[in-house]
Amino acid sequence: MFTDGRSKKVVFIAHCLLNQNSISDGTAVYPAAFKDIINLFMDNDIGIVQLPCPELCCLGLDRGNVYGADSEVTVENTRIRREMEKSETQQKLKALVDYTMLQIDEYTKHGFEIKGIIGANRSPNCGVETTSDNDAEICGKGVFIAALWEEITKRGLSIPMTGIKGSDDITEKLGKFL
Numbered sequence: 001m002f003t004d005g006r007s008k009k010v011v012f013i014a015h016c017l018l019n020q021n022s023i024s025d026g027t028a029v030y031p032a033a034f035k036d037i038i039n040l041f042m043d044n045d046i047g048i049v050q051l052p053c054p055e056l057c058c059l060g061l062d063r064g065n066v067y068g069a070d071s072e073v074t075v076e077n078t079r080i081r082r083e084m085e086k087s088e089t090q091q092k093l094k095a096l097v098d099y100t101m102l103q104i105d106e107y108t109k110h111g112f113e114i115k116g117i118i119g120a121n122r123s124p125n126c127g128v129e130t131t132s133d134n135d136a137e138i139c140g141k142g143v144f145i146a147a148l149w150e151e152i153t154k155r156g157l158s159i160p161m162t163g164i165k166g167s168d169d170i171t172e173k174l175g176k177f178l
């Protein structure tokens with residue numbers, strides 16, 4: 001089965017790295033996407049799965065920050081984290097985690113290689129090595145990635161994860177995922 005032209009290799013990538021239009025007001029780095037990331041995985045025949053944007057899906061495109069780019073990022077990120085922790089938002093978040101796990105389970109079941117999950121460091125949702133809380137960038141995972149990681153761990157899966165930021169050298173950071 002699946003012995004056709006496909007590589008059977010996929011990588012899961014934070015939504016906004018492929019679509020900057022989803023990101024919170026004042027924080028987009030590029031007009032459309034991190035092209036280096038797309039090119040890196042395309043050049044190596046690794047299919048890209050775009051993760052859902054938890055903030056867009058749970059809070060809306062307008063996250064409710066009237067100050068936009070004038071806000072201190074970590075302060076706004078902390079406010080967003082508090083919004084994500086509300087019980088009504090948690091239900092929506094769970095649906096996104098389930099939607100993602102369904103895809104991970106399917107690729108795993110059929111022997112595809114999941115090269116990794118690429119998050120967005122400092123994000124209150126998609127941070128992997130760092131996230132935001134208490135108005136600062138701190139070590140730890142964002143709310144969405146933490147919930148996803150819990151499900152991955154429960155299943156005993158081993159999927160490498162890392163987060164990137166606009167200032168990172170993409171090839172150096174993601175070379176190990178090829």
Ligand code: SF4
Nearest residue numbers: 016023053055123126
């Ligand atoms: S880091 Fe995650 S929650 Fe934030 S904009 Fe990107 S995809 Fe959405």
